[in-house]
Amino acid sequence: MYESSLSRIDFSTGSEAEVGGVYKGIVTSIEDYGAYVEFNGGQQGLLHISELAHDRVSRVSDVVSVGQQLSVMCLGMDVCGNIKLSLRATLAQTETKESFVDDSLTTSAKISPHIRASVHDRSTSQAKQGRNEDQLVNKDEVDEVKFSTASNSFFETRSVASWTKTIHKFCTVDRNVDEALQLLDSLRLRGYRPNSLNLSSVIHALCRACRYAEAHQRLLFFIASQCIPDERTCNVLIARLLDSETPHATYHLICRLINLIPKFVPSLTNYNRLIHQFCKSLEPNVAHRVFFDMMDRGHCPNVVSYTTLINGYCKCGEFGIARKLFNEMSEVGVVPNSLTISVLLSGVLRSHDTQCAKELIDQLWEKMRNDYDSLVNCAAFANVVESLCGEGFFSEVFQIAEDVPQGTSVSEAFAYAQMIDSLCRVGRYHGASRIVHIMRRRGITPSLLSYNSIIHGLSVDGGCMRAFQLFQEGIQFGYVPSEYTYRILVESLCQEGDVPKAKEILQFFIKQKAVDRTRLYNIYIRALCLVNNATELLNTLVSMLQMQCKPDVITLNTVINGFCKMGRIDDAMKVFNDMTMGEFCPPDSVTFTTVLCGLLNAGKTEEALVLLQLKMPERGLIPSVVTYNAVLRGLFKLKKTDEAMEIYKTMVTQGVSADSTTYTIIIDGLFDADRVADAKRFWDETIWPSNVHDNFVYASILKGLIHSGRLGEACDFLYELVDCRVSPNIVNYNILVDGACNLGLKKQAYQIVGEMRKNGLCPDAVTWRILEKLHGNQEEESNRLLRLALVLEDGGRSSPHLSSSFFSGFMINLILAMPPSTVNKMQFMLRCFWDLLCISILAVL
Known part of the structure; x- marks a missing residue:
């Protein structure tokens, strides 16, 4: 039997309210999610809609009204700090009291969706006058439940260990932490006080589900409810919550625990992890305060x-x-290890203090x-090599590879692999190959991955x-290279025009065991298509047939596509006809689409x-939208607008x-045909x-209108889109700005900006390059700069509308997006700035 005493919660008002206590209250306001009730001498509590009745409630106003007096039970505090009240719990208690007045009736009590009390009729209860318990069913087991007439509280004959085991099972075996929380909350309504094992099970389950924020809030709620675990459990839970990488929330929790348990001291490991997380988030000052604490x-x-703390300060400079x-x-009396020295060395390298760096590296x-x-030692070596490469000290890395100053403290294989990895990360692949040369000279074989x-x-x-x-x-x-590396290497060699070397790599791969030769040929053929080598393309196809390597549909589609791009439509049609006649695998919709593009490009x-219209349906192939798009693009390109629109109608039909x-x-084609x-x-x-x-559609319309001399209509079209809650991207605005600049309309261009x-869009680099067209004349540059300086000097004081954030944000955007071709970047920036400033002043006035 559980303890009969009820826990107390000290609320912010200063008075105490019993968790489980019943109070008279008055409804002060009603919301969609519940009602606020004033009780216990002026305290405000939330009566959630789920706590109004045992049955589902659709509207709060159907059950309670403003000014109505209620008897509510205090459930504690929710995760948001509100006092939780329940009307449903008082209704259940009223029924319980009535059942004890009439001993002939056994009352049912619902605990959770999986735990329910059995209901007996009057005749059954009268036949069992000496029995005080109902049967409690929990899935496969039946437990006894009884009601205490002395305290009017709900107690269960199951032991604390039994309920703890059930909650633990929900959290670990079933992985259903919500079920465990629902059961725990229901038990708390009936006087059950959670213990450290319950708390530990719930927090671990929430963290396992990556619900770290809820885990922090739940632990704070348990602490506020005077359910405080022992020191060992506290350290275990803190270690688990540190996995969330939210150091501020975890540190706040630690401070709350220390306030409630003055003798509690977090473990050194937890402190070190917390310091590391603050340093990782570039807050070494906060980490230092934790260090002092x-x-x-x-x-x-x-x-x-x-x-850890030294590393945090080094990262922040x-x-x-x-x-x-x-x-x-x-x-x-703390002896620094090699990792400590390497961390400090990384900071010194960032400051390019070579003399100090030389002393530290020795x-x-x-x-x-x-x-x-x-x-x-391995961690220290990896850190120093990565820092040297990151700061551009490559000669020092090569010197380390030659001299091996670390001796045998780090294995040579690890050391060289780390150098290769660090050099590759900064794009120094030739330097990494030099490390390989040094390794081979010393008789060391590099790892295949490196x-x-x-x-x-x-x-x-x-x-x-x-x-x-x-x-x-x-x-x-x-x-043996990976397949992806093989593809990249073959394509790059073909683009360099060295097809024989690419073919040599292909022959090497074909000789390997357990390889897909057709796929290897497909990669090689695709590379040949990039360099317009039709002869080698045909020779490769013949070579496949001679080696009993049957081309698949991907092979043939690639060959046809290559011929079409080379303008050799007749060769493409020969391969296509062979496919339709059964010489190779049958063509698919991709084959037909490729051939259609080639035919239309050839006129x-x-x-x-x-x-x-004929051959595709004959083979049972239905043209897709991709096929129709290819045909439409080809017809519009050939200026056959009417035929293209007929194809579109057929497509819709x-x-x-x-x-x-x-x-x-279609929009591009109609505008190109001057059919505005x-x-x-x-x-x-x-x-x-x-x-x-x-x-893309908006951009097509805007470009068409501008090219036809209708800039005003283009602007109206874009603004109408915005009025219809459509959000065009910055490309569409840049099209309008470019159109205005080409016409020399400076005011309209800046109005569009x-x-x-x-x-909600900021001008990008393209915007500023377009605006540069408006500033070819520098005759009045000095006067403009002088006026701008005066406005900037007094603008923030004389006009509150011209805030410093506007100026600073605008300048930063200009500096970051400045076109490299500008002769005097600052003058160009100030010119643009002056024009926008004038427009802003006019808008304010």
Whole structure:
């Protein structure tokens, strides 16, 4: 049987209210989510809609009204700090009291969706006069429940350990923390006081579900309800909450625990983790306060504490404070390890203090040679190499690779792999290949992963010849590139015009075991299409057939696409005809779409339409929107506007839904054909009602209107879109600005920029480059700069509308987006700034 005493909560008003106590209250206001009730001498509590009755309540006003007196039970405090009240609980208690007045009736009590009390009729209860308990059913088991007539509270014959086990099962086995919380809240209504095990189970389950914010709030709620775990449990829970990477919330929780338990001291590990998280978020000052708090509570900082704090200050550029902390370590008897020295060295390298860095790096090598902690030494070496590469000290990295000053404190394989990784991260792939050369000279084989990273980076960075050389050298020790690296290397070699080397790599891969040869050929053929090598393309296709490697549909589609892009439509049609005649695999919709594009690009409109309207249906292929878009684009490009519109009508008739690409193609085609009225009508009657339009469609309309000399209509169109709650992107505004600048309309251009800002968009680099067209004349530059200086000097005082945030934000945007071609960037910036400033002043006036 649980304890009968009720817990108390001290609320902010200063008076106490019992959790589980029943109070008279008056409804003061009603909201959609519940009602606010004044009780217990002026305290305000929230009566949630779910606590109004046992049945579902649709509207709060159906149950209570303003000014109504109620008997409500205090449930404690919710996660938002409101006092939780329940009308439903008092109704349940009233029924319970009535059941004890009439002993012939057993009352049911619902605990949770999975726990319910059985209801007996009058005859059954009369037949069992000596029995005081109802049957309690919890899924597969039946437990007994009884009501205490002495305290009018709900108690259960199940032990605390039994309920603790049930809650723990919900949290761990079932992974249903919400069920556990619902059960726990229901038990609290009936006098049950959660223990440390309940608290631990719930907090761990919430953290496992990544509900860290709720875990923090729940723990604060438990603490406010005087459910305070022991010191060991507190440290375990703090360690788990630190996984959330929210140091401020966790530190606030620690302070609350210390206020309630003055003797509680968080563990040194928890303090170190908290300091690390504050330093990671670039708040070393806060971390230092935690450091002092840790010392005040009796902890002696260890090397981890100092190293973490030094690293935080170094990241923020506070090298002086970091150096003082480093010197302080020897004063308090804490011996810095190699990682501490490397962290301080990283900060010194950022300040480019080469003399101090040289002293520290010599000290680091000596420390590493005398320290036998391999993990710390590896971390220190990795940190210093990464810092050297990040700050551009590559010669020092190569010197370390040659001299090996760290000795045997770090394995050579790890050291060289770290150098390669750090150099690749900063894009120094040739430097990484130099490390490989040093390794090979010392008889060390690089790891295949590091070697692949170098070759891949060189291929992407334009060093495909060096990558091919490394590929040939790597074959000697069993290196095989990944498929992705193979594709990048082959494509880069083909683009350099060195097809024989690319073919050599293909032949090497084909000889490997358990490889998809067709896929390897497809990659190679795709690379050949990039360089317009039709002869090699045909030879490769013949080579596939000779090696009994059957081309698939992807192979043939790639070949056809390559021929079409090279303008060799006849060769493409030969391959296509072979596919339709059964020589190869049958064509699919991609094949037909590719051939259609090739025919239209070659001006063979009739053949393309026959292929679309006759041959595709004959093979059971239904043209998709992608196919129709390709045909429409080709027809508009050939100035066959009427034929294109007929194809669009056929597309709609066959039930193929147009997308925004379709509409963009049609709008572009109509404007190019100078059919402005048709384009407007198509927008009004088709595109807008379909709700299928995006920024590409808007840009097409704006460009068409501007090119036809209708800048005003283009502006009106964009502003109407905004009025209809459509948000065009900055590209559409830049189109208007460019149109105004081309016409020399400076005022209109800056007005468009103002509208852009009103709608939440900031000008980008393209905007400023467009505006530069308006500032070719520099005759009045000195006068403008003088007037601007006077306005800036007195603007903030004389006009509250011209705030400093406006000026600073505008200048920052200009500086960051400044075109590199501008001769005098500051003059250009001030010119633009002056024009916008004048417009802003006129707007204010």
